[in-house]
Amino acid sequence: MTQSLFPTYQRWDIRPKKGLGCWLQSEDGKEYLDFTSGIGVTSLGHCNPEVGKAVKYQLEHFWHTSNLFTLTIQEQVANLLSEASGLDRVFFCNSGAEANEAAIKLAKKATGRKKIISCLGSFHGRTYATMGATGQEKVRIGYGPMLEQFDYISFNDIASVSKKIDGDTAAIMLEVVQGEGGINLATKEFLTEIQEVASKNGVLIIVDEIQTGIGRTGTCFAYQQFDFSPHIVTVAKALGNGLPIGAMIGKAELIEYFGPGSHGSTFGGNPVSLVACKATLESIFQDEFLALIEQKGHYLKSQLKQQLSNSNYVVDIRGMGLMIGIELASEANDIVIKLQEAGMLTLSAGPNVLRLLPPLNVSYEEMDIAIQRICQAIHSQSGIFLTQK
Numbered sequence: 001m002t003q004s005l006f007p008t009y010q011r012w013d014i015r016p017k018k019g020l021g022c023w024l025q026s027e028d029g030k031e032y033l034d035f036t037s038g039i040g041v042t043s044l045g046h047c048n049p050e051v052g053k054a055v056k057y058q059l060e061h062f063w064h065t066s067n068l069f070t071l072t073i074q075e076q077v078a079n080l081l082s083e084a085s086g087l088d089r090v091f092f093c094n095s096g097a098e099a100n101e102a103a104i105k106l107a108k109k110a111t112g113r114k115k116i117i118s119c120l121g122s123f124h125g126r127t128y129a130t131m132g133a134t135g136q137e138k139v140r141i142g143y144g145p146m147l148e149q150f151d152y153i154s155f156n157d158i159a160s161v162s163k164k165i166d167g168d169t170a171a172i173m174l175e176v177v178q179g180e181g182g183i184n185l186a187t188k189e190f191l192t193e194i195q196e197v198a199s200k201n202g203v204l205i206i207v208d209e210i211q212t213g214i215g216r217t218g219t220c221f222a223y224q225q226f227d228f229s230p231h232i233v234t235v236a237k238a239l240g241n242g243l244p245i246g247a248m249i250g251k252a253e254l255i256e257y258f259g260p261g262s263h264g265s266t267f268g269g270n271p272v273s274l275v276a277c278k279a280t281l282e283s284i285f286q287d288e289f290l291a292l293i294e295q296k297g298h299y300l301k302s303q304l305k306q307q308l309s310n311s312n313y314v315v316d317i318r319g320m321g322l323m324i325g326i327e328l329a330s331e332a333n334d335i336v337i338k339l340q341e342a343g344m345l346t347l348s349a350g351p352n353v354l355r356l357l358p359p360l361n362v363s364y365e366e367m368d369i370a371i372q373r374i375c376q377a378i379h380s381q382s383g384i385f386l387t388q389k
């Protein structure tokens with residue numbers, strides 16, 4: 001086939017044809033157990049029937065009207081998000097980067113300050129502002145100069161918090177579990193220090209829950225597992241179970257800074273995406289469902305730890321809920337490719353971490369198949385790795 005795409009992605013040689021639940025079939029008829037969920041997006045599985053039903057209904061009513069109208073569905077979803085987060089107001093957009101972009105604009109406007117602090121190893125998006133917020137040099141190569149006044153601290157480096165945050169800082173922005181950066185978990189002490197220093201200096205806290213939010217870690221949002229209270233929370237990825245939607249959720253004290261004309265998006269809060277979002281949130285934001293995520297995550301992690309305990313090739317296994325990383329002694333991509341041959345889809349995160357983001361409604365049988373395939377791939381690769389060493 002002639003290739004008319006910009007080669008911005010290093011693509012896999014798999015052409016999806018049909019997905020159902022945790023399974024994805026390619027055009028050549030091969031079946032894959034999908035533990036990527038489209039990078040943490042289809043958290044209720046492919047072609048989830050409740051979400052599908054809501055979307056089909058909306059497609060027969062209206063698709064788009066613009067934000068000049070008062071849309072009941074926007075108010076309903078905003079209520080679900082504010083109730084679950086304990087925050088007060090929601091702005092809808094179309095992607096994660098846009099949600100963070102809104103957060104950065106709002107934080108600067110509300111504080112009248114310019115500096116934004118984020119963490120090394122973070123990922124916040126690909127727009128100019130969010131590329132600046134991302135604590136990874138590689139995303140910025142060739143795009144300089146960046147927007148001014150982004151600065152970085154090392155993740156979990158408690159001492160650096162009070163050195164970098166001061167009265168000129170508008171906000172500190174962070175992921176509670178760094179996703180792209182390698183499934184790095186924030187420590188309780190780090191978050192406590194951020195909360196204290198931020199509150200002392202009138203600095204806003206922005207938590208990027210784009211990958212960790214919407215139940216992924218076993219609670220509605222990952223920050224809720226800590227004594228941590230952000231002013232702004234951003235979500236996207238799993239929010240519409242595959243339909244494009246992002247949102248920024250903020251505290252009441254910020255309302256006056258995002259008045260009429262201050263920010264906007266033509267497609268933001270599109271009703272087709274939002275009915276998908278409502279169906280998704282109604283399934284995930286249930287105590288029993290969230291408790292199951294926690295249990296399944298524990299099972300998956302402990303089984304992997306047990307069965308890989310004798311492997312010198314595995315450096316660490318960590319995660320929260322169903323966001324799990326297996327740190328390897330060399331490139332995780334080798335395992336990603338090996339697993340594809342074995343009919344299983346996984347991701348890498350950073351160079352050496354194999355990342356698992358299964359659908360949150362994955363079954364124990366499916367997890368057992370995954371565990372078997374992953375352990376087999378890692379054991380066979382560790383043989384190769386050790387002989388090469």
Ligand SMILES: *Cc1c(COP(=O)(O)O)cnc(C)c1O
Pocket residue numbers: 094095096097098100123124125126175179180208209210211212236237
């Ligand atoms: C994916 C991701 C983003 C960017 O989201 P897009 O929808 O691709 O713009 C931002 N932050 C985090 C933590 C992410 O995982």
